[in-house]
Amino acid sequence: MTGFFAILKKISILADDTTIALKHTSSILSDDIAVTAEQSSSFRASRELPAIWSITKGSFLNKLIILPIVFLLSAFLPSVIIPILIMGGVYLSYEGFEKVHAYIFPHNEDSKDKAELTDEEVLVQEKENIKDAVVTDFVLSIEIV
Known part of the structure; x- marks a missing residue:
């Protein structure tokens, strides 16, 4: 009977280790959810999946770059x-202030309706939004890792 309890104890230890690993992994991946939800709201419906895929690829590349560097540092x-971490916090604070400022004092160029944009302007705006999302993801990933 002691062997049975020893196996149960080992299973509980393994479950605790798995829980800890899942907590760390979920914190690394949770920033991607916030970034893609915020950044993907400005895309046309036909371009949402390709844009989210581009953000996902950029985020994955960010993790491939960040993790070895953080481990070495x-x-x-x-x-x-x-x-x-302080520089990342300053950057994220600046990004937050910029969003609040743009909400209170809208820019003239933002007032142009999405339906009025040409296809070229939509693609340029999409690339800019993807780049902004990947940069924000990079900083958030550094802060979390």
Whole structure:
């Protein structure tokens, strides 16, 4: 009977380790949900899936770049991490202020209706929104990791 309880104990330890790993993974991926929800609201319906796919590819590339660098920095230069976090926080604060400012004082160019845009203007705006989403994802990923 002791063998049975030993197996149950090992299963519970494994479940605890899995829970901890899932918490870390979900925090890394949760920023992508916020970025894509905010950034994808400005696309035309026919372009939403390709744009979200582009943001997803950029986000994946961000993770491939960030994770090895963060591991190396934490191993060899841990004192650099705090200034990097401060710079990321300043950037995210600037982005937030810019959104609030644009909401209170709308820009003249934003008043143009989406239906009035030509296909070329839509593609240029889409590329700009994708780039902004990937940059924001990069900073959020650094802050979370």
